[in-house]
Amino acid sequence: xxxxxxxxxxxxxxxxxxxxxxxxxxxxxxxxxxxxxxxxxxxxxxxxxxxxxxxxxxxxxxxxxxxxxxxxxxxxxxxxxxxxxxxxxxxxxxxxxxxxxxxxxxxxxxxxxxxxxxxxxxxxxxxxxxxxxxxxxxxxxxxxxxxxxxxxxxxxxxxxxxxxxxxxxxxxxxxxxxxxxxxxxxxxxxxxxxxxxxxxxxxxxxxxxxxxxxxxxxxxxxxxxxxxxxxxxxxxxxxxxxxxxxxxxxx
Amino acid sequence: xxxxxxxxxxxxxxxxxxxxxxxxxxxxxxxxxxxxxxxxxxxxxxxxxxxxxxxxxxxxxxxxxxxxxxxxxxxxxxxxxxxxxxxxxxxxxxxxxxxxxxxxxxxxxxxxxxxxxxxxxxxxxxxxxxxxxxxxxxxxxxxxxxxxxxxxxxxxxxxxxxxxxxxxxxxxxxxxxxxxxxxxxxxxxxxxxxxxxxxxxxxxxxxxxxxxxxxxxxxxxxxxxxxxxxxxxxxxxxxxxxxxxxxxxxxxxxxxxxxxxxxxxxxxxxxxxxxxxxxxxxxxxxxxxxxxxxxxxxxxxxxxxxxxxxxxxxxxxxxxxxxxxxxxxxxxxxxxxxxxxxxxxxxxxxxxxxxxxxxxxxxxxxxxxxxxxxxxxxxxxxxxxxxxxxxxxxxxxxxxxxxxxxxxxxxxxxxxxxxxxxxxxxxxxxxxxxxxxxxxxxxxxxxxxxxxxxxxxxxxxxxxxxxxxxxxxxxxxxxxxxxxxxxxxxxxxxxxxxxxxxxxxxxxxxxxxxxxxxxxxxxxxxxxxxxxxxxxxxxxxxxxxxxxxxxxxxxxxxxxxxxxxxxxxxxxxxxxxxxxxxxxxxxxxxxxxxxxxxxxxxxxxxxxxxxxxxxxxxxxxxxxxxxxxxxxxxxxxxxxxxxxxxxxxxxxxxxxxxxxxxxxxxxxxxxxxxxxxxxxxxxxxxxxxxxxxxxxxxxxxxxxxxxxxxxxx
Numbered sequence: 001x002x003x004x005x006x007x008x009x010x011x012x013x014x015x016x017x018x019x020x021x022x023x024x025x026x027x028x029x030x031x032x033x034x035x036x037x038x039x040x041x042x043x044x045x046x047x048x049x050x051x052x053x054x055x056x057x058x059x060x061x062x063x064x065x066x067x068x069x070x071x072x073x074x075x076x077x078x079x080x081x082x083x084x085x086x087x088x089x090x091x092x093x094x095x096x097x098x099x100x101x102x103x104x105x106x107x108x109x110x111x112x113x114x115x116x117x118x119x120x121x122x123x124x125x126x127x128x129x130x131x132x133x134x135x136x137x138x139x140x141x142x143x144x145x146x147x148x149x150x151x152x153x154x155x156x157x158x159x160x161x162x163x164x165x166x167x168x169x170x171x172x173x174x175x176x177x178x179x180x181x182x183x184x185x186x187x188x189x190x191x192x193x194x195x196x197x198x199x200x201x202x203x204x205x206x207x208x209x210x211x212x213x214x215x216x217x218x219x220x221x222x223x224x225x226x227x228x229x230x231x232x233x234x235x236x237x238x239x240x241x242x243x244x245x246x247x248x249x250x251x
Numbered sequence: 252x253x254x255x256x257x258x259x260x261x262x263x264x265x266x267x268x269x270x271x272x273x274x275x276x277x278x279x280x281x282x283x284x285x286x287x288x289x290x291x292x293x294x295x296x297x298x299x300x301x302x303x304x305x306x307x308x309x310x311x312x313x314x315x316x317x318x319x320x321x322x323x324x325x326x327x328x329x330x331x332x333x334x335x336x337x338x339x340x341x342x343x344x345x346x347x348x349x350x351x352x353x354x355x356x357x358x359x360x361x362x363x364x365x366x367x368x369x370x371x372x373x374x375x376x377x378x379x380x381x382x383x384x385x386x387x388x389x390x391x392x393x394x395x396x397x398x399x400x401x402x403x404x405x406x407x408x409x410x411x412x413x414x415x416x417x418x419x420x421x422x423x424x425x426x427x428x429x430x431x432x433x434x435x436x437x438x439x440x441x442x443x444x445x446x447x448x449x450x451x452x453x454x455x456x457x458x459x460x461x462x463x464x465x466x467x468x469x470x471x472x473x474x475x476x477x478x479x480x481x482x483x484x485x486x487x488x489x490x491x492x493x494x495x496x497x498x499x500x501x502x503x504x505x506x507x508x509x510x511x512x513x514x515x516x517x518x519x520x521x522x523x524x525x526x527x528x529x530x531x532x533x534x535x536x537x538x539x540x541x542x543x544x545x546x547x548x549x550x551x552x553x554x555x556x557x558x559x560x561x562x563x564x565x566x567x568x569x570x571x572x573x574x575x576x577x578x579x580x581x582x583x584x585x586x587x588x589x590x591x592x593x594x595x596x597x598x599x600x601x602x603x604x605x606x607x608x609x610x611x612x613x614x615x616x617x618x619x620x621x622x623x624x625x626x627x628x629x630x631x632x633x634x635x636x637x638x639x640x641x642x643x644x645x646x647x648x649x650x651x652x653x654x655x656x657x658x659x660x661x662x663x664x665x666x667x668x669x670x671x672x673x674x675x676x677x678x679x680x681x682x683x684x685x686x687x688x689x690x691x692x693x694x695x696x697x698x699x700x701x702x703x704x705x706x707x708x709x710x711x712x713x714x715x716x717x718x719x720x721x722x723x724x725x726x727x728x729x730x731x732x733x734x735x736x737x738x739x740x741x742x743x744x745x746x747x748x749x750x751x752x753x754x755x756x757x758x759x760x761x762x763x764x765x766x767x768x769x770x771x772x773x774x775x776x777x778x779x780x781x782x783x784x785x786x787x788x789x790x791x792x793x794x795x796x797x798x799x800x801x802x803x804x805x806x807x808x809x810x811x812x813x814x815x816x817x818x819x820x821x822x823x824x825x826x827x828x829x830x831x832x833x834x835x836x837x838x839x840x841x842x843x844x845x846x847x848x849x850x851x852x853x854x855x856x857x858x859x860x861x862x863x864x865x866x867x868x869x870x871x872x873x874x875x876x877x878x879x880x881x882x883x884x885x886x887x888x889x890x891x892x893x894x895x896x897x898x899x900x901x902x903x904x905x906x907x908x909x910x911x912x913x914x915x916x917x918x919x920x921x922x923x924x925x926x927x928x929x930x931x932x933x934x935x936x937x938x939x940x941x942x943x944x945x946x947x948x949x950x951x952x953x954x955x956x957x958x959x960x961x962x963x964x
Contacts, residue, residue: 012874012960014875014876014960015874015960016871016872016874018717030962030963032469032472032874032960032962034468186589187576189426189576190426190428190555190573190592191426191428193552194428194550
């Protein structure tokens with residue numbers, strides 16, 4: 001069984017981001033980029049499943065500008081066998097990504113699609129669910145534990161939901177999106193990085209895949225959150241009520 | 252088990268040896284203790300573990316393929332003798348083990364018997380018979396060891412002179428990869444050396460494998476410098492840099508020099524001649540050089556920290572080892588534990604770690620390089636810098652400003668700089684020499700004070716800070732250059748110390764030293780010459796002449812600001828570098844700190860959040876981060892000294908000079924004030940390693956990939 005893991009190249013989580021002066025987005029030039037942490041967790045889970053013998057191959061997929069190939073190489077260095085890179089210019093919103101993934105899945109026919117639950121740059125939390133919808137596959141999102149049963153071809157997924165933990169049983173092929181507590185991703189060691197250089201990354205263009213991407217969202221403005229105002233220490237309850245009523249207008 | 256490990260490895264995480272620390276790691280160290288009996292047997296075990304490593308991915312026969320091309324020649328003889336009986340059983344065990352889903356190097360069963368060896372000699376008898384003979388058989392063959400110490404359990408252990416050099420017997424679980432040249436540090440010197448090597452390879456049609464390891468998460472992440480760049484070395488290295496779009500575009504347009512008092516600024520004649528130089532971001536230039544190096548075929552591996560030096564039995568350096576990753580605070584392995592890797596430089600290892608490089612310092616001590624070069628000790632300064640984006644109307648690309656005087660007093664050498672780069676960005680910073688006397692001095696706060704000066708403030712108003720950082724730099728100059736060649740390699744760049752202090756430029760000399768080392772290395776690898784040619788070439792190059800001419804400026808300031816300025820004027824205008832005398836440096840920086848009694852605490856103004864900031868805010872802008880759960884990389888050689896010496900005598904100076912607030916004296920539950928180390932904040936500036944009065948703080952390299960993330964510094 002093949003596992004496909006889409007990974008996204010985002011601004012590194014430790015970088016302090018800045019809004020561009022023209023407010024069209026966040027400053028991404030000269031800024032460190034790396035693999036989305038949730039995608040790392042997804043890849044780690046896929047690799048563990050493969051090492052336990054329940055899968056044969058892990059394929060890492062990425063789409064976007066040419067630098068995505070570097071992120072794919074990191075994925076290969078972690079242990080994925082092959083990489084697929086889809087060249088796409090411009091902003092890629094979740095629905096577009098889902099459509100591209102659907103096409104790739106039709107080509108590759110994996111038994112399991114594991115993704116990060118969201119990307120740390122847009123926090124959309126949509127791609128996994130959309131792909132599942134397009135394909136008609138069952139989905140187990142916010143997974144904090146994944147157990148595969150090969151004979152029965154089911155995946156038991158424990159999900160972190162608001163009320164606690166929910167356990168679902170999904171028929172394969174299925175889509176799983178990973179949450180933070182699923183595992184601790186491994187480091188890509190130096191020897192693995194060197195071996196990854198010789199691993200294959202197949203390149204597709206949108207034309208090859210016959211996918212038409214129409215951006216369905218438009219970013220109007222990006223601005224910093226309002227600066228946090230200093231708190232005020234009130235001297236009595238009356239003053240508090242007064243402020244709540246007259247200044248904050250909440251009562 | 253752990254303590255043997257520590258005695259052999261540098262920066263092996265100095266975790267006190269707990270006899271109960273017998274986890275899967277101990278099998279490594281016990282193997283090591285066996286290995287001390289001779290180089291040979293390690294290899295056997297190494298082959299076994301290599302074998303095991305392989306069973307992860309492929310089956311059996313690939314063993315030969317992955318055998319490191321190392322000098323384990325004798326291995327083959329013994330390989331057949333010992334491993335036959337073992338490997339077959341071994342293999343089956345290991346393959347079984349890997350059917351479990353956890354990603355961890357499993358300890359083979361027959362090693363668990365070794366687990367309890369150390370410190371527990373009664374187990375010796377309980378081992379399998381073959382192990383016993385294994386030990387005794389090799390007892391006699393160990394003639395190669397140096398200081399042999401028999402420890403409690405009857406094992407020979409080697410006490411290295413400096414506990415950071417590991418004798419050549421690599422741990423069996425560590426892979427080792429061979430290159431012709433290994434360079435530590437992807438900075439201007441390291442990359443220049445790599446590029447020059449590959450250029451010479453192309454000229455002479457020879458192929459050499461060159462590897463550069465860098466502890467930063469990416470090339471340029473740990474690079475910080477003013478920087479007014481003199482392209483002299485770059486013109487020699489990559490003459491087409493302009494066509495190849497190097498990030499060097501802003502030529503110096505004006506050069507000012509001010510003397511500041513609390514409220515005023517007096518213009519002085521400018522001692523610098525920056526015509527033909529450029530205002531750049533060195534981090535960006537290094538990034539560009541990194542891409543050039545990769546184009547030429549250099550292998551650059553950011554995110555890997557070289558934590559130890561590997562030596563062979565003749566004390567020759569044969570490479571470096573990266574540190575293990577995935578060790579948690581208490582020393583146990585985490586889920587994602589990975590062994591470090593040994594990178595062997597076939598003949599040459601070049602150390603280009605920058606100022607006060609951790610491995611370079613050890614090498615200089617070990618091989619007594621300062622004595623060999625009749626050099627004085629190195630003196631340092633701490634530079635704290637911010638990059639601001641300012642109002643367009645106030646921005647003059649290429650404007651260069653240096654100041655002297657306020658906020659520093661006449662006994663403290665230092666000054667500030669303000670350079671206008673491109674895109675409305677400016678670099679502003681304060682450099683404070685680390686031989687300051689007042690233990691209450693806080694260089695970071697002095698820098699914040701500086702920004703409020705009426706002559707500096709106008710530039711910054713209306714602007715925003717983009718990045719913050721700090722790094723120490725060399726001020727020793729000519730008098731402190733050590734003999735830079737050691738058996739097996741050389742030290743290049745600021746690790747040796749080629750900064751021209753009056754010019755405040757070290758990039759061009761670092762690059763040239765890298766190039767000269769590369770040329771010498773090429774000679775060693777192809778023509779059988781000696782690495783000494785590096786030293787000879789250095790001394791006949793323009794680097795030497797330049798540093799020689801500049802040698803008296805800085806030491807003159809030992810006598811105070813005015814005498815210093817007077818001698819500098821003399822040197823510059825009258826003697827023009829031909830002075831008959833060579834001034835000496837004063838005390839080493841750490842000895843120069845007075846006791847706290849002689850000074851009074853300095854009251855610094857609170858940050859206003861617009862021009863000046865507190866340290867946590869600034870730190871956030873440096874993008875610094877370290878994996879939280881790792882052993883602290885700042886070691887106290889004697890933990891008691893901080894409480895009994897630093898705090899009472901010197902008022903805890905490390906809590907003041909550290910630009911990242913790593914060191915804090917906080918009261919614990921018993922209201923006793925103790926030193927708390929926030930290693931996660933560390934900017935890798937090395938000030939603590941330099942300035943600690945008793946040299947108690949040792950800066951070692953943390954897990955690779957951590958540290959600051961500079962991009963425009």
